[in-house]
Amino acid sequence: MREIVVIGGGNAGLSCAARILRRRTGETARVTVVEPSPTHTYSPMLSYVGSGMAGLSSVCKAQRRYMPSGARWLRARVTRVDPQARTVALDNGTELDYGDLVVAPGITPDLDRVPGLQAALDGPFAATNYETQLATKTWDLMSGLREGSAVFTVRFDDAACGGVGYKPLFMACDHWRRTGVLGGLRVRVVVEAPELFPEPRVAGHIADALRRYGVETVLDARIESVDPDARALRITRNGAPETVDYDALHVVPPHRAPAWISDSGLGDGGSVGRVDVDPETLQHVRDPHVWSLGDAAGLGVMSSGGAIRSQSPVLVHNLFAAGPAQFQRYDGYTVAPIALSRRTLLLAEVDRQLRPEPSFGVRDLANPRPWTFLFDRWLQPALYWKGILRGLI
Ligand SMILES: Cc1cc2nc3c(=O)[nH]c(=O)nc-3n(C[C@H](O)[C@H](O)[C@H](O)COP(=O)(O)OP(=O)(O)OC[C@H]3O[C@@H](n4cnc5c(N)ncnc54)[C@H](O)[C@@H]3O)c2cc1C
Numbered sequence: 001m002r003e004i005v006v007i008g009g010g011n012a013g014l015s016c017a018a019r020i021l022r023r024r025t026g027e028t029a030r031v032t033v034v035e036p037s038p039t040h041t042y043s044p045m046l047s048y049v050g051s052g053m054a055g056l057s058s059v060c061k062a063q064r065r066y067m068p069s070g071a072r073w074l075r076a077r078v079t080r081v082d083p084q085a086r087t088v089a090l091d092n093g094t095e096l097d098y099g100d101l102v103v104a105p106g107i108t109p110d111l112d113r114v115p116g117l118q119a120a121l122d123g124p125f126a127a128t129n130y131e132t133q134l135a136t137k138t139w140d141l142m143s144g145l146r147e148g149s150a151v152f153t154v155r156f157d158d159a160a161c162g163g164v165g166y167k168p169l170f171m172a173c174d175h176w177r178r179t180g181v182l183g184g185l186r187v188r189v190v191v192e193a194p195e196l197f198p199e200p201r202v203a204g205h206i207a208d209a210l211r212r213y214g215v216e217t218v219l220d221a222r223i224e225s226v227d228p229d230a231r232a233l234r235i236t237r238n239g240a241p242e243t244v245d246y247d248a249l250h251v252v253p254p255h256r257a258p259a260w261i262s263d264s265g266l267g268d269g270g271s272v273g274r275v276d277v278d279p280e281t282l283q284h285v286r287d288p289h290v291w292s293l294g295d296a297a298g299l300g301v302m303s304s305g306g307a308i309r310s311q312s313p314v315l316v317h318n319l320f321a322a323g324p325a326q327f328q329r330y331d332g333y334t335v336a337p338i339a340l341s342r343r344t345l346l347l348a349e350v351d352r353q354l355r356p357e358p359s360f361g362v363r364d365l366a367n368p369r370p371w372t373f374l375f376d377r378w379l380q381p382a383l384y385w386k387g388i389l390r391g392l393i
Contacts, residue, residue: 001027001028001029001030002027002028002029002030002099002100002320003029003030003032003097003098003099003100004020004029004030004031004032004098004099004100004101004102004319005031005032005034005088005096005098005100005101005102006031006032006033006034006071006102006104007034007078007081007088007101007102007103007104007105008033008034008035008103008104008105008106008294008296009033009034009035009037009040009063009066009067009073010035010040010041010104010105010106010294011042011043011294011305011308011384011388011389012104012106012293012294012295012296012297012308012311012312013033013035013102013104013105013294014033014040014066014067014068014389015308015309015312015388015389015390015391016102016104016293016312016315016316016391017031017033017068017071017102017391018068018071018389018390018391018392019312019313019316019391020316020319020391021068021069021070021071021391022391022392023316023320026320027320030072031068031070031071031072032071032072032073032074032096032098033067033068033071033072033073033074034074034076034077034078034088034090034096035063035073035074035075036075036076036077036091037063038062038063038064038075039060039061039062039063040060040061040062040063040065040066040389041059041060041132042058042059042060042061042381042384042385043059043132043160043305044161044164044305044337044376044380044381044384045058045059045381046059046129046130046132046135047129047164047167047168047171047339048377049129049135049136049138049139050127050129050135050136050138050139050142050167050168050171050250051138051139051167051168051171051172051175051339051342052139052143052175053171053342053377054377056132056135056136058381059132059135060132061385066385066389068389068390068391074090074096076090076091076092076094077090077091078090078091078105078258078260079091079260080260080263080264081101081103081260081261081264081266081290082264083101083264083265083266083284083286083287083289083290086098086099086101086289088101098289099289100289100290100291100319101289101290101291102291102292102293102315102319103261103266103275103290103291103292103296103297104292104293104294104296104297105257105258105261105296106160106257106294106295106296107158107159107160107255107256107257107272107274107295107296107303108255108256108258109128109130109131109253109254109255110158110253110254110255110256111253113253113254113256114223114224114225114226114253114254115224115225115226116225116226116227116228117225117226117251117253119226119228120226120227120228120249120251121134121251122228123228124141125141125228125231125246125247125248125249126141126226126228126246126248126249126250126251127140127141127249127250127251128250128251128252128253129164129167129168129250130159130160130251130252130253130255138168138250141248141250142168142172142175142248142250143172143175145176145181145185145247145248146181146184147181147184147185147247148185148186148247148248149185149186149187149188149245149246149247149248150172150185150186150187150188150246150247150248150249150250151187151188151189151190151233151244151245151246151248151249151250152165152166152168152169152172152187152188152189152190152249152250153165153189153190153191153192153223153233153249153250153251153252154166154169154189154190154191154192154193154252155191155192155193155252155254156192156193156197156198156302157193157272157302158254158255158256158271158272159252159253159254159255160255160295160303160304161302161303161304161305161306161335161336162252162302162336163197163202163302163336163337163338163348164336164337164338165250165252166189166206166338166339166340167337167338167339168250169187169189169215169250170209170213170338170339170340170341171339171341171342172250173187173213173215173341174213174341174342174343175342177213178342182213182214183214186216187213187214187215187216188215188216188217188218188244189210189215189216189217189218190218190221190223190233190235190244191217191218191219191220191221192221192222192223193219193220194219194220195219196210196217196219197336197338197348198302198350198354199348199350199354199356199366201356201366202336202338202346202348202366205338205340205346205366205367205368206338206340209340209341209368218235218237218242218244220237220238221235221236221237221242222235222236222237223235224236224241226249226251230245231245231246231247231249232244232245232246233245233246233249255272255295256271256272256273257272257273257274257275257295257296258273258296259273261273261274261275261296265286266284266287266290268298270298272298274292274296274297274298274299275290275292275296275297275298276298277290277291277292277297277298277299279298279299279300279301279330279332279352280329280330280331281314281318281324281327281328281329281330282297282299282311282314282315282318282330283318283327291315291318291319293308293311293312293315294308294311297311299311299330299332300332300352301332301333301334301352302334302336303334304334304335304336305384305388306333306334306335306337306349307333307334307335308388309388309393310330310331310333311330312391313328314328314329314330331351331352331357332350332351332352332353333349333350333351333357334349334350335347335348335349335350335359336348337372337376337380339373339376340368341368343370343373344368344369344370344372344373345368345369345372345373345375345376346365346366346367346368346369346372347359347365347366347372347376348366349365349366
C-alpha cells in the first residue's frame, strides 16, 4: 500500500487527497493530511466580504467537516522535509515517513517586504482582503468614504489569483456611484505590472470599466514602502520616485511560500520560494517522490483556486502512473473572476501561453455578464464545499 503524505489541507491539499481516496482501480493508498488549522478558509469569498456582500461565516468552516473520509488528519505544522530520508518533521517534535509527498501549503502575505505596510494595516486607513480578519475592514473603510482619495493596488505574479485585486475596486466604485459620492472622490489603481492584465482582451474590458468610473491608472509601478502617518504610498516608476496619497487604501500584498520549502532543498530559487516542480507533470524536478500543486507550486502561471481544478486530476494520475511515458500534462489553465460592478463579472480564463481557455467552450465568458457574477457569488461556493473539496469536480 502506498503511503502518501499531503502537506496542507487547503483547496489543493484536500481536493487532491479526496481524489486519491476516490480511486477505485490500481494500487491502494493510505493518505495522511498534515494541516494545523481547525478552520478551512474559502478565500475567494473574501472579495465579497470586502464588498459588503457576504459575511465571514461563508468563508471559514470547520476543517473536520471537509477532511476526506478515509484520510488521517494530523493537526500539526510541517517544519522541514528530508527528501533523502523521505521524512517530514512536524512542529510537535515528531517525524513522519512517506512514500510519496504532495506539497500544498499555499502562500501567505509577506508584509515585511514592504516597509510600513504592517503598520498601515494596523491603522485605520488601510485594509486587505488577503488577510481573512481584515476583509470586513475593507468594506467598512470603502463604504464609509465620502470624500478624498481611494487607492487600490494590483499585482499578479506573487499573489494568489492576482486579478481579483480589481474586485474591491470595482465593487466600491459601483457602490459610490449608486450612493452619489463617486464624483467627489479621487480613485486610483496602482498596478505592479506593465499592463492592466496579461491577456489583452481582459485588459480592454478593465480599461473600459476604469474609464466609466473615472479611475486614474498608475501602471508599471513598484511599491517601495507605505507611510501610514502621511497616508502615502511611496512608489517608483521608470526608476523615478513618486508618492500616491490616500484616505482609504486596499492593498494586494506580495506573498511568499513557507521558508522550509527552500530550506529543505525543494525550492525553485524564485522570490516567492515555490516548489521546483515540472510545470506540466507536477513532479519535483530533482525528486520523483515529491509532487506539488496549488499556490505553492512553481508552475509559471498566475495561481488560482480554479487552476487547482485542472492540476489535481493530473497530479493524481501521474502519482499512480507506471512511468513518465504514461504521464498526463497540465496545460497551465488558470482563471481570475473579475467583477466590474456589483452585478457583472468576467471570467479571465487562460492557458500557459495566455491564450483564452474557456471552461465551457464559450469564448465570451471573458465578457462581463450578470450570470457569471451570480455564478461566482452563489454557485461556485456551493460547488467548492460540496464537489471540489470532495474530489468530484
Ligand atoms: C482574497 C482572495 C480572493 C481570491 N479569489 C479567487 C477567485 O475568485 N477565484 C480563484 O480561483 N481563486 C481565488 N483566490 C485564490 C485561491 O483562494 C487560492 O489559489 C487557493 O486557495 C490555493 O489553494 P492552496 O491549497 O494552494 O492554498 P490554501 O488554500 O492557502 O491552503 C494552504 C493550507 O496549507 C496549510 N499550511 C500552511 N503551512 C503549513 C505547514 N507548514 N504545514 C502544514 N500545513 C500548512 C494552511 O493552514 C492551509 O490550510 C483568492 C485568494 C484570495 C486570498
